[in-house]
Each structure stands twice: as structure tokens, then as C-alpha cells.
Amino acid sequence: MRPERLFACALLALGIALAGCRQDMHDQPRLKPLRESEFFRDGSGARPIPAHTVARGNLRADTVFYTGKWADGQLADGLPPQVPFGRALLERGRDRYGVFCAPCHDSAGTARGMVVRRGFKQPTSFHDPRLREARLGHFVDVMTNGFGAMSSYASQIPPEDRWAIAAYVRALQLAEHAPVAELSAEDRERLAASGANP
């Protein structure tokens, strides 16, 4: 082959290869979560829910489950029927408590979390007599609607997790005051080994 021809072939090959560098297929008008959109005027692909619409399954007629309060405003004194009690509930509660509450209320519930140590208002300890007496619904209500300096966690924590956290807080309260005699032999041994003063 003559050099010019060869050169032309090489150029052609390069051109074809370079044509593959176009990004049209990478950036299509298809909408994925959190992407921007040129179609809507506010530039966001996520659409706000129009006022007064209720999405399917979001009527929330069951006020106890969603807010911790009966329709007449009374705080619930136990778990609603949708939330079965069991080990799984407490495990879930412990996990979510660690994520959402421990930064301020700390893992034992004594209100000395990292964020409080950095200057956030110190809440009441969960082992305070008033909170030990409080109904279970109070904790769900605080998470749902906020309480003083603490904002609402309703958008961050789905209702079933709010109940799991409330149940776990109750377990923390009971554990703090559990008499040593009620522990299993194994746990008593561990307690003795840790050198803690019950």
C-alpha cells in the first residue's frame, strides 16, 4: 500500500475511534434520582408533591402508628398492633438509636453525646424519673414532632423504626435499674469480671 493510503486508513480508524467519545448516550433525558433536568423550570428532576395531594398508602388515618397519640390526643401506652414485640424489634431499635439518637443522647441515654459535648443544648437523661414514668407514645411523639431545641425526625425515620427506637429506649431505662439478681448467671459473671459497681 502507498504511504498516503496507509495514512488515510489510520486517520479513518482514529476518526471512528474518536467518534465513540461522544457523551450523548451517557447523558440522556432519562430521569434518575437526584439528577438535574432541563425539562422542569426549577432545574430539578425531583418533583415536589402538589399541595393537598395524598399519595396511595399515605393517608395516615391510623394516628397512633404515625404519631404516638390516639385521635383524642392521649399518648399511647404501648406498641400499636402493626408493631409486634420481639428480639428483632429491639435489635432494630438499637441499630437505629445508634444512628439517630446517640450523637446527642449517647449510647446509654445519659445525654452526653459528642454533639452535646461540642455545644448543643443538653437534654434530660432518659434515666430521669419523669422520663422513666413517661408513656411510650411520648418518645414517638418527640421523634415525630420535635421537642424544644430538638427538631422533628419524621422525615428521617419511618414510623416503624420510630416505634423500634422507643421500645429500645424503654429497654435502656429498664436495664439501667435492673437488679443484679435478675441477670442470668453468665451476665453476672461478665459484670463481675468488668469490675463495675452495680
Place this chain on the structure above:
Amino acid sequence: MSQLFDRSSNALARTTMALAVVLAAGGLGLVLSLGQTSWVTRQNLLIKQPIQFSHDHHVGQIGISCGYCHTAYERSSSAGIPPTATCMNCHSQIWAQAPILEPVRASFRSGQPLEWVRVHDLPEFVYFDHSIHVAKGVGCETCHGRIDEMAGVTQAAPLTMAWCLDCHRDPVRNLRPRSEVTTMGWKPPENLAELQQELAREYNVQSKMSCSTCHR
């Protein structure tokens, strides 16, 4: 008339031809390998954000867990980016007057969201889902690296198809217990291989290699 080119130009012509081939092959190779470089994959590129939010500070030092801000990671294809209200849970009181946080307060007052710039951005023809990976025991760290040490988030993995497939071919060696998915700097136990076999059985982990897994 004497000849225009003497004998030596034969060699010149041959060298030119050889060079042209080498150049063309090299150029093609360059174009093909370009796709693997961080210039194209945007790996380790630090992106300028509207506010210098530091994971190092919030996760590494204060100890806030990923789920506090990326609330959807268990339930949705997208892990989610926190709305301004989440920042204000703490910054209503902490550094409440600091000028560095003025854009957060302005966004909270006006309701106009902060415009974070995407760090990870898969092409539109790829489908990815966080919830399945987390449910099957793949940790954030495995794909995103040590986020808790990053002052600004960079993309730790190339996010090429080869990278996805490398794991999908044999996902078992990247598993960890579900309770540890958000842990940064996870210390695997001695019997890691055994544990992973066990987890793979318990979570029913499969190797998903069909094209329609990711292109749908």
C-alpha cells in the same frame, strides 16, 4: 535528467511507512486506554462544592453514622443526599453564627435547596441500586473507600463496567455482616473466608452477570 531521489530515500520512505503504522497503532491504543484513566473515570478528582462539607469531621471525628444523612440507603436505589433541614438539626445551635455556614442558613430560610455537585455519576444507560448491595452485605467502604477520612468526597473506584463485573463474577470475597455495612475501617475476623461463605448462604448471594442486570 538526473534522478530526483537517490537510493538513500528508499530507506527514508520505508521508515516513514513504518512510523505511520506505529503512530496509527499508538494513537488507537491511546484512545482505547484513555477510557481507563482517571481523566475519563473522574477517579480521585476533588470537586468544588457550594459548602466545604467534611466527612472527616462529621463521620471520623464526631462519629455520625452514614444513615443519619443518607437515610435511604436501605430502602431505595439512591442513598440520598440530606436536605438542608438535616444540617439544621445540629447547626441550629452548633456554629449557628459561623459565616462558613451562611449558605446553609440561607437555604433553610428560603427553602431553595443547596446545589451539591455530583461526585459519582454513572451513565444514564446503567441501572444501579444501593439497597440490594447493602442487603446482601456489601459495605459502603468496599465501593466508596474511607469516606470518614475525606475532607472532600472523591470517587474511590473507577466505576467502569469492568469494575462492576469484577465483583459480580465472584461477590463472596467482598461480603461482610449486614450489621457492619456502614462501618469504616472494618477489621475482618481471622476466619474471614469461612464467614463469607456462611454469609453468602445466609443472604443467598448470587453472581449476577447478565447484561440486563445493569442495562435495563
